[in-house]
Amino acid sequence: xxxxxxxxVGGAIGSMWRFSWSGFVAQRxxxxxxxxxxxxxxxxxALIGVFSGVVGHVSNSATAAxxxxxxxxGICGGLTTFSSFSLQTYNLIAEGRWLSxxxxxxxxxxxxxxCLAIGWQFTQWLNG
Amino acid sequence: xxxxxxxxxxxxxxxxxRYGITQFMAPMGLWTPLSLLVINTTGCFLISFxxxxxxxxxxxxxxxxxxxxxxxGVCGGYTTFSSFSLLSFNAARNGDYLDLWLNIGLSHIxxxxxxxxxxxxxxxxxxxxxxxxxxxxxxxx
Numbered sequence: 001x002x003x004x005x006x007x008x009v010g011g012a013i014g015s016m017w018r019f020s021w022s023g024f025v026a027q028r029x030x031x032x033x034x035x036x037x038x039x040x041x042x043x044x045x046a047l048i049g050v051f052s053g054v055v056g057h058v059s060n061s062a063t064a065a066x067x068x069x070x071x072x073x074g075i076c077g078g079l080t081t082f083s084s085f086s087l088q089t090y091n092l093i094a095e096g097r098w099l100s101x102x103x104x105x106x107x108x109x110x111x112x113x114x115c116l117a118i119g120w121q122f123t124q125w126l127n128g
Numbered sequence: 129x130x131x132x133x134x135x136x137x138x139x140x141x142x143x144x145x146r147y148g149i150t151q152f153m154a155p156m157g158l159w160t161p162l163s164l165l166v167i168n169t170t171g172c173f174l175i176s177f178x179x180x181x182x183x184x185x186x187x188x189x190x191x192x193x194x195x196x197x198x199x200x201g202v203c204g205g206y207t208t209f210s211s212f213s214l215l216s217f218n219a220a221r222n223g224d225y226l227d228l229w230l231n232i233g234l235s236h237i238x239x240x241x242x243x244x245x246x247x248x249x250x251x252x253x254x255x256x257x258x259x260x261x262x263x264x265x266x267x268x269x
Contacts, residue, residue, distance in 0.1 A: 007147045008140040011205045015139020016132050019200055041209040048210040049217070072211075073147050078139045080209035082168040083175035084200075086239040090176070090247070093240075105236055112213040113220075120217065 003069050010074015014044070018079050033100060034088035037081060038108055044080035045112035048072055049119025057127055131196055138201015142171075146206050161215050161231040164208070165238065171207035172239040175199055176246025181253045189257070 021043070022036030029035040051071040058064040085108060092101035146167050153163040178198050182190035190198065212235055219228040 003147075004144060007144050011143025012136035012140035014143070015201060015205045016136050018139070018204060019132065019135040041213075044208075044210040045213040048214050052214060069147070073150075074143055076210040077143050077146060077208040078205045080211075081204040082207035082209050082212060082235070082239060083171040083203040084207075085209060086168075086172045086236075086243045087175050087179060090240055090243040108209070109213075109216075109232060109236070112209060113216055116210075116213045116217050 002066065006066060006069040007074045007077075010070040011078035012074075014075040014078025014080075016078075017075075018044075018081060022084075034085065034092075034104060037084050037088060038104070038111075041080045041085065041108055041112050042115050044076045046115035046119040047079070048076040049116035049121075050123055051076065053120045053123025053127075057123070130193070134193060134197040135201045135204075138197040139205030142202040142205025142207075145202075146208065159227075161227065161235075164211055164215060165231075165234060168207045168212065168235060169238045169242045171203050173242040173246045174206075175203035176243040177250045178203070178246075180247045180250035183254070189253070 018040045022040050024036075025039045026036040051067070055064050055067050055072065058067060085104070089101050089104050092098075092104060149167055150163045153166070178190065178195070182195060212231070215231055216228055219225070219231065
């Protein structure tokens with residue numbers, strides 16, 4: 001079915017972006033703190049804010065479903081990750097770096113929320 | 129470029145499984161964040177187990193390509209932070225502050241616990257494999 005293809009392709013694209021960008025950031029900023037994962041999660045959260053806002057304004061339900069599957073489930077779902085994030089947090093804790101672990105959790109959750117809100121608010125402003 | 133293909137295919141598969149689970153649980157009318165909690169916790173257990181059962185240099189169980197496919201690809205595509213953020217955002221917008229903090233708290237706590245569990249379950253494997261290979265090498269009938 002079309003939904004399967006949209007999710008597969010979107011997820012593939014998002015995952016490739018995640019691999020590429022997180023690797024790039026990790027090269028630049030080092031591996032002492034999971035900046036790479038943070039960046040892709042921030043971008044992905046901003047994008048899901050935008051895409052959700054867009055999908056919410058699409059009147060045709062079939063089109064909305066396809067956009068949701070490709071953009072939200074596929075791209076944003078592939079671009080962001082909770083598993084790498086948790087594993088990295090765990091490793092920080094295992095190294096005794098409790099403050100860094102807590103910072104990772106708080107900054108990831110908080111800034112992703114803000115990015116999403118900005119993304120969503122942007123679509124509201126566009127449709128204003 | 130082979131690396132990108134592995135990540136792409138794994139990520140696509142992981143995303144599809146995630147979609148399947150959410151679609152399967154949607155008509156059940158359960159607590160909204162539950163399906164994503166199930167996905168993220170199982171994904172965290174899986175990435176942890178696979179990570180700690182293998183050696184990054186490819187000595188034990190999984191080579192670097194398998195790790196790339198399974199950890200970065202499948203687990204990365206399977207779990208998601210964006211949908212988690214969206215759940216929080218929608219909860220906040222609706223004034224469901226209990227849902228908001230419950231989702232945030234449970235997600236982080238259960239996912240970290242899952243990672244820890246995965247590490248524990250994985251721990252005896254590399255040693256067991258070394259013991260088995262050692263026994264096999266020293267076997268002199």
